Amino acid sequence: MKITLKIWRQEHRGERGEMVEYVLDDVSEAMSFLDMLDMLNRDLIRRGERVVAFDHDCREGICGQCSLHINGRAHGPRALTTACQLHMREFQDGDTVFIEPWRARAFPVLSDLVVDRSALDRIVEAGGFVSINAGTAPEANAIPIGKAAASHAFDAATCIGCGACVAACQNGSAMLFTAAKVSHLSMLPQGRVEAPERAARMVAQMDAEGFGSCSNIGACEAVCPKGISTQHIGRLNWEHLRGDLAGGA
Amino acid sequence: MLDPKIPEGPLNEKWSLHKSRIRLINPANKRGLKVLVIGSGLSGGAAAASLAEAGYQVECFCFQDSPRRAHSIAAQGGINAAKNYQNDGDNIQRLFMDTLRGGDFRSREANVYRLAELSTNVIDQAVAQGVPFAREYGGLLANRSFGGVQVQRTFYARGQTGQQLLLGCYGSLSRQIQAGKVRMHTRTEMLDVVVADGRACGVITRDLVTGEIQRHNAHAVVLATGGYGKIYYLSTLAMGCNASAVWRAHKRGAYFANPSFGQIHPTCIPVMDEHQGKLTLMSESLRNDGRIWVPIGAGDKRPAADIPEAERDYYLERKYPAYGNLTPRDIASRAAKEVCDEGRGVGPTGRAVNLDFRDAIERLGRPTIEERYGNLFQMYETITGLNPYVQPMLIYPASHFSMGGLWVDYNLMTTVKGLFALGECNFADHGANRLGANSLLQACVDGYFIAPYTVTDYLAEYVKAEPIPVEHPAFERAESSVREAITDLMSRRGTRTVDEFHKELGTTLWDSCGITRSAKGLGEGIERIRELRERFRVDLQLTGSADRMNPELEKAGRVADYLELGELMCRDALRREESCGAHFRSEFQRDGEALRNDEAFMHVSAWEHGGAGQLPTHHEESLTFESVEPGVRNYR
Ligand SMILES: Cc1cc2nc3c(=O)[nH]c(=O)nc-3n(C[C@H](O)[C@H](O)[C@H](O)COP(=O)(O)OP(=O)(O)OC[C@H]3O[C@@H](n4cnc5c(N)ncnc54)[C@H](O)[C@@H]3O)c2cc1C
Ligand code: FES
Numbered sequence: 017m018k019i020t021l022k023i024w025r026q027e028h029r030g031e032r033g034e035m036v037e038y039v040l041d042d043v044s045e046a047m048s049f050l051d052m053l054d055m056l057n058r059d060l061i062r063r064g065e066r067v068v069a070f071d072h073d074c075r076e077g078i079c080g081q082c083s084l085h086i087n088g089r090a091h092g093p094r095a096l097t098t099a100c101q102l103h104m105r106e107f108q109d110g111d112t113v114f115i116e117p118w119r120a121r122a123f124p125v126l127s128d129l130v131v132d133r134s135a136l137d138r139i140v141e142a143g144g145f146v147s148i149n150a151g152t153a154p155e156a157n158a159i160p161i162g163k164a165a166a167s168h169a170f171d172a173a174t175c176i177g178c179g180a181c182v183a184a185c186q187n188g189s190a191m192l193f194t195a196a197k198v199s200h201l202s203m204l205p206q207g208r209v210e211a212p213e214r215a216a217r218m219v220a221q222m223d224a225e226g227f228g229s230c231s232n233i234g235a236c237e238a239v240c241p242k243g244i245s246t247q248h249i250g251r252l253n254w255e256h257l258r259g260d261l262a263g264g265a
Numbered sequence: 266m267l268d269p270k271i272p273e274g275p276l277n278e279k280w281s282l283h284k285s286r287i288r289l290i291n292p293a294n295k296r297g298l299k300v301l302v303i304g305s306g307l308s309g310g311a312a313a314a315s316l317a318e319a320g321y322q323v324e325c326f327c328f329q330d331s332p333r334r335a336h337s338i339a340a341q342g343g344i345n346a347a348k349n350y351q352n353d354g355d356n357i358q359r360l361f362m363d364t365l366r367g368g369d370f371r372s373r374e375a376n377v378y379r380l381a382e383l384s385t386n387v388i389d390q391a392v393a394q395g396v397p398f399a400r401e402y403g404g405l406l407a408n409r410s411f412g413g414v415q416v417q418r419t420f421y422a423r424g425q426t427g428q429q430l431l432l433g434c435y436g437s438l439s440r441q442i443q444a445g446k447v448r449m450h451t452r453t454e455m456l457d458v459v460v461a462d463g464r465a466c467g468v469i470t471r472d473l474v475t476g477e478i479q480r481h482n483a484h485a486v487v488l489a490t491g492g493y494g495k496i497y498y499l500s501t502l503a504m505g506c507n508a509s510a511v512w513r514a515h516k517r518g519a520y521f522a523n524p525s526f527g528q529i530h531p532t533c534i535p536v537m538d539e540h541q542g543k544l545t546l547m548s549e550s551l552r553n554d555g556r557i558w559v560p561i562g563a564g565d566k567r568p569a570a571d572i573p574e575a576e577r578d579y580y581l582e583r584k585y586p587a588y589g590n591l592t593p594r595d596i597a598s599r600a601a602k603e604v605c606d607e608g609r610g611v612g613p614t615g616r617a618v619n620l621d622f623r624d625a626i627e628r629l630g631r632p633t634i635e636e637r638y639g640n641l642f643q644m645y646e647t648i649t650g651l652n653p654y655v656q657p658m659l660i661y662p663a664s665h666f667s668m669g670g671l672w673v674d675y676n677l678m679t680t681v682k683g684l685f686a687l688g689e690c691n692f693a694d695h696g697a698n699r700l701g702a703n704s705l706l707q708a709c710v711d712g713y714f715i716a717p718y719t720v721t722d723y724l725a726e727y728v729k730a731e732p733i734p735v736e737h738p739a740f741e742r743a744e745s746s747v748r749e750a751i752t753d754l755m756s757r758r759g760t761r762t763v764d765e766f767h768k769e770l771g772t773t774l775w776d777s778c779g780i781t782r783s784a785k786g787l788g789e790g791i792e793r794i795r796e797l798r799e800r801f802r803v804d805l806q807l808t809g810s811a812d813r814m815n816p817e818l819e820k821a822g823r824v825a826d827y828l829e830l831g832e833l834m835c836r837d838a839l840r841r842e843e844s845c846g847a848h849f850r851s852e853f854q855r856d857g858e859a860l861r862n863d864e865a866f867m868h869v870s871a872w873e874h875g876g877a878g879q880l881p882t883h884h885e886e887s888l889t890f891e892s893v894e895p896g897v898r899n900y901r
Contacts, residue, residue, distance in 0.1 A: 028813055029474075046538040046650070054764065055540050057817075061762050066809040067817055071330060073503040075543050078428055079334040097647065105650055126474050127814040130330075134451065137331050141443040145436030146395045150315040150713040151386070153393035157350060160404025170397040170422065173429060177333055200395065207395045 017043045017109040021056065023068055024116045029126050035114070045105040049092065050075060050082065052104055053115075070129040077101040077241060080176030083183070084129055085116040090180035090239040098178065098241040118183035122190070122226045133179050135225035136193060142221035143214040144197040146207050159205050172200035174242045181236035181244075187228030192236040194218050195252035196244050202255055212259030215252055267520070267871055267886040270674040271375045276892055277357075280379045283675075287718050288725035295320035298724050299483040299732055301468055303455045303510055305332030307427075307434055307705060308688025309489030311712025312720075314437035316487075317446035319717050321724075324481060325438070326450045326470060328505055328819075333435040336491050336503045337708060340427025341548050343411055343419035344391075344705040346384035351408050355416040357381045362893065363414050364703060367593070368668075368696020369846035369861065370895040371523070371869070373888065375675060376693045380703075380710055387709040388420055394433035398422050411549070411701045419702045424548060424640060430705055434712075453479075454819065456747045458486060458514045458684060461739035465684035466732060469740070469747045473819065476812035478747060480735040484727045485683045485720055488514060489712065492667040492689035494527060496827045496834075497779070498764075498771025500664035501533055501546040505819075511671050511690050512826040519679035520871040520884060522672035522692035524830065525838035528699055528847050529780050530665035531597035534648055535617040542764075544663040545648055547620075548641055549701060552590045554625040554634065555658065557581050557597075559618050563608035569619055569657050580604055584857075588900045595698055595847040596900060598662035602780045605661075612659040619657035626654065662780060666704060668695040668847070669837075672871040672886070676719035677711060680871075685720060687711035692869070697846025751811050754821045759804030763820040766801050770794065770824070770831055778835050783851045787839040791832055798828045833881060837870055840883065863895055 019040045026033025040059075043052055050072055057067040073081040077098040084099040086092035092102045107113065115129065123131040173196070181192040198215050201207030207214075230249060237246045272283040290298070298321050302313040305327040313325040327335060347360040361381035365372060388406070392398065398420050399407040411419040422429040441447040452473040459467040459480070467482035493508035494500045515521045532551060533544045558579045560572055580600055582589040592600075601618050610616050626634050631654065635642075642653045649659070671679050671686040673693055678685050688708040695703065733739070777790025801824070809815040843866045844850050844859035853860040869886040 044538055044540070047540055048542075048648075051538065051540045051542055054542055058762050058764065061806055061808050061817065062760075064806075064808055067815075069814050069816055073329055073334055073505050074336065074339050075504060076339055076545055078425070079329070079336075079338050079503065080331075081329055081334050101647055103648070103650065130814065133330060137333075137439070137449075137451075140436070141439040143443075145440045146393060147440060148390075148393045148437070149318045150311070150390060150437070150717065153386075153389040156348070156388045156392040157405050161400055162404050163400050163402050166397050166400045169395075170429075173395075173397050173432065174425065176428075177331065200397070204395050204397065206393055 017045065017104065017107070019043045019052070019107060020112040022112065022114045023129070025068070025128055026125055027066070027127060029124055033125065043104050045103070047104045048075070048100065049086070049102040049104065050100050068129065069127040072100055075100040078176060080178035083118050083131060083133070083178055083180070085118060085183060087114050090118070090183040091241055096241055096243050118179055120182045120188035121228070122188060123179060123182065135227070136177055136179060136190065138225060139190060139194055139218050139221045140197060143210070143217035144201070146201060147210060161204060165203055169200050169203040172196045172203070172244065172248050175244055176242060178241065180239045180241060182227065184235040184239040185228065186233065186235070187231060189230045190222050190227040191230035191249050191252070192240065192244060192246065194222050195248040198255055199248035199251045202251065211255050212262060215255035216259045219252070219256055267672070267884050268674070269373060269886055270676060272675065276375065276378050277382070279375055280382060284718055287722040290721060290725055290728055292320050294728045296322065297729065298322065298727065299324070300485045300487060300720060301326070301481055301483040302487045302489060303468065304335065304489030304491060304688070305438065306335030306337040306489060306491055306688060307431055307708035308712040309487070310335065310431065310434040310438045311709055312487055312489060312687055312716045313447050314434065314441050315713050315717045316720060317441035317444070319721065323441070323447045324450065324483070325447055326453050326455055328452065328454045328473060330451055332438055332449060332451065333432060335431060336506055337431045337705065338428045339503065340705050341424045341546065342550070343409065343421035343426045343702045344387065344430065344709070345411070345418050345702040346388045346420060346706065347381055347418060348385050348388060350406055351417045353416045355418050359416065360384060360418065364694070364700055365696070365893070366896070366898065367700035368698055369898060370696065370863070370867070370890065371845050371888065372694055372696030373869070374890050374892060379715070380694050380707055383710045383714045384706055386714055387706060390709070390713055391430055391433050394436055396422065396429045396433040414700070427705060430709065455510045456513065456822070457743045458517045458681070459739050459743045460517050460681055461733050461737050464682040467735065467740060469743050471747070474814050476815070478744060480740045480744060482732045482735050482740070484724055484730070484732050485685065487685040487687060487716060487720065488671065488690055489687040490690045493830065494664040494667050496771070496831060497664040497775050498767045499536065499541070499544050501530060501544055504543060507823040507826070508830050509823050509826045511686070512830055514671060514679065514681065514684060516874050518681045518874070519684060520672040520873050521669070521833060522869050522871045523669040523837065524872065525778060525834045525841065526668035526697050526846065526848055527664060528594060528666040528668060529598040529662045531594055531601060531662045532620065532660045533663035534645065535612055535659050535661035536614055537649055545644070546665065547645065547658070547660060551620060551638060551641060551658070554637065555590065555620040555622050556624060557590050557618055557620055559604045559609040559611060565609070569611070569621070578604070578609070585900050592900050593698070595849070599780050599849060601662055617659040617661045620660045621657035622653060623657070666699055668692065668697065668699055672869065676722065677715055678719065678723065683723060685716060687716055697848055750822070751818065754805070754818060754825070755807055755811050757803070757805040757807060759806045761804050761806060763805065763807070763817055763824050766797065766805065767820070767824045767827065769797055770827060773797065774831050774834065778838050781849050781851050782838045784839060787835045790835045794828060794832045794835065801825065801828055833872060836881065837872065840870065841866055859898070861897070
């Protein structure tokens with residue numbers, strides 16, 4: 017297949033960037049999207065040019081490192097699929113494909129398609145954990161947890177932290193990301209104890225990082241490669257409110 | 266002869282006796298001691314968090330943009346622990362024996378025992394962190410059996426066990442970052458270990474965004490940098506997995522143990538396109554219901570459905586009637602390679618075998634199969650575009666795990682004082698073959714429960730001592746050698762890309778030091794790798810610059826190290842004139858089965874780096890087994 021690529025090129029943070037066009041003549045359908053970018057980079061090296069920087073690692077849809085805005089959609093056209101799991105059979109001969117980095121105020125571009133998502137780490141640092149030291153845990157089966165509760169907690173816990181939800185949101189909000197962690201932990205007895213305070217601290221950090229607020233549009237859920245539901249946002253709001261009512265932080 | 270420093274006492278009391286003798290440090294003094302942890306996977310993340318909880322100043326490093334993305338995240342199947350929740354007769358002794366046998370008696374007995382002993386603590390720890398393991402309707406934890414053992418001891422979280430364990434660990438790490446006790450350096454690659462006055466005192470790193478080279482000093486350095494299976498280019502590992510941290514430590518004096526012991530996983534999605542950069546693992550659980558076969562005749566290109574029953578060879582069931590499709594990983598991988606070598610492979614490249622669910626669907630109905638494997642079938646379809654409900658899955662073996670790694674003693678300290686190695690980057694617990702669901706366990710045990718004690722014991726010598734300053738000549742030397750290596754790479758103006766060299770190295774190693782090895786093949790492998798290394802020196806082409814983000818430069822540094830490690834792997838495999846576990850030498854077999862030679866090779870091979878242009882020196886740690894007479898594996 018012949019594919020025309022229009023890719024955001026920007027060598028370094030704060031420098032000017034622009035869309036640059038490249039043409040690949042022999043893309044095969046069996047190729048993954050990132051294999052295709054590897055092929056482009058091989059051509060660029062042969063021409064003595066700087067390669068296109070993009071984030072990736074596991075290429076199995078689980079590490080959350082890949083982060084491409086493809087044809088105006090975070091992770092591209094296929095639902096429930098990270099960019100690294102996307103294959104070229106989703107495209108057609110002669111297609112033009114636009115590739116841009118995640119765009120959000122809290123995610124400055126570092127180079128080409130690579131952005132700085134460390135703000136997400138700082139939200140977790142603010143409280144996205146259970147306060148337990150190694151070696152002090154009680155016997156694991158001491159607290160039974162209903163299969164359904166465990167399963168719901170799991171649905172929230174599958175978040176891979178890629179940031180697609182932020183990139184898809186017109187406000188650049190990290191609400192779905194934050195809610196998934198709050199929800200995962202508050203549904204388990206281990207995490208219940210700290211739930212209201214956790215919600216308050218994580219939301220405060222989210223605001224401090226410059227993420228926008230949530231206006232319930234749901235674009236985040238639509239692009240989430242793990243299908244995390246916006247219902248968790250409701251739970252986050254509830255925990256947050258409970259904390260306020262109790263006079264918490 | 267190397268001294269593993271195994272403590273005195275009966276096997277089941279060694280660790281507790283050892284712990285009770287370990288020196289303690291008071292909290293005020295701990296605050297003055299600094300530890301660098303390289304790696305934020307399960308072993309590194311756990312060690313960094315636990316050492317910080319204990320009161321030390323910790324700095325942690327990873328090359329990804331967040332500690333949560335370490336490759337532990339990709340583990341699917343599960344984690345073993347001898348909880349005996351299923352009341353099926355499991356206990357520490359059984360997990361210990363299964364691990365020892367699985368490793369074909371090439372691991373250190375005392376370490377393996379400790380691994381089994383501490384396994385139960387890991388589950389407690391993870392559950393307390395909020396890891397959502399699978400549960401029964403009554404609310405208690407569920408288990409499944411894994412990798413051909415007779416008890417159900419594997420804890421799992423859907424097909425995302427590694428992810429959930431790592432996120433629990435990342436939570437603990439984040440808490441310490443917030444508390445100001447861990448300083449996290451993401452997008453930072455360690456490029457050298459600094460050794461002064463005979464001990465590790467720091468590292469040199471490169472900031473992957475700005476290219477800045479930095480010095481970091483400390484009282485101790487912990488490496489937790491994962492496995493090097495990516496050396497074969499195509500593997501189930503993440504793209505960034507590398508041997509650079511351990512290899513550079515090796516060059517600074519840390520011995521490398523059993524480098525040629527690597528696990529090839531039998532059920533991976535085969536190469537579908539020549540440009541493919543990695544292979545995806547399909548869970549081993551598929552072998553519970555899928556039947557593996559190839560056509561009886563070579564070169565048979567008919568679609569699977571057109572091949573009548575009588576013309577199919579269910580070769581595992583035929584050769585190993587007792588275990589059938591569930592034979593251990595190494596045996597299943599070898600058998601797949603053999604039938605493909607005979608020209609009976611299937612799929613677009615002829616390097617694949619069928620994993621067929623037709624009979625299972627007939628027997629159990631499609632809904633049951635969907636329930637058991639639905640997500641795996643979907644993943645397969647996403648990647649290949651093929652529907653495994655109507656045609657057999659194509660599978661082929663791929664490099665998956667490295668049992669070899671830095672040699673460590675019982676305290677997980679390398680031969681360089683003050684330099685520790687945890688998780689997949691050390692060699693200690695898996696012998697010549699790793700049992701499924703045991704490496705998440707090892708990473709957690711090393712990080713949460715061993716390093717905090719043994720690192721403390723080491724640091725007790727340095728209470729109130731200042732760390733060696735970064736102005737010390739040893740830092741100066743290490744930094745300039747890092748800078749020279751980068752300048753050298755950047756100055757190469759050849760014609761071939763890093764990936765092309767990596768691919769060629771991978772093919773060479775796969776052929777010579779892969780599933781089957783021979784003296785002749787290994788000898789040729791060494792020659793070809795040396796020649797490739799020379800070509801890499803003159804014919805590599807890099808673009809971009811060293812003081813900006815430059816993914817090609819990162820890869821080039823890693824491949825340069827792989828080109829050296831690859832040769833050592835071949836030398837190690839050549840020297841070991843026996844077959845054991847995953848190491849299969851075609852000269853040493855009886856009726857197609859591995860022939861171990863306990864008289865001559867009941868030892869760990871630990872290699873000392875020889876310096877530029879010099880051959881490495883071989884050292885031995887002899888292995889003794891007090892709990893059991895080493896038996897022969899038999900899966901027929
Ligand atoms: C696809 C797959 C499935 C698996 N499934 C299972 C399973 O079901 N059960 C099981 O028990 N095991 C499984 N394993 C094996 C297991 O996941 C690993 O052995 C284990 O997670 C390794 O953990 P680690 O902490 O040693 O290393 P990793 O998790 O690989 O972490 C390495 C860390 O080191 C850092 N690092 C590396 N090099 C450098 C450097 N030069 N500078 C700075 N930082 C560096 C990385 O950034 C990373 O943070 C699987 C492995 C794979 C590949
Ligand atoms: S590269 Fe890991 S999720 Fe895409």
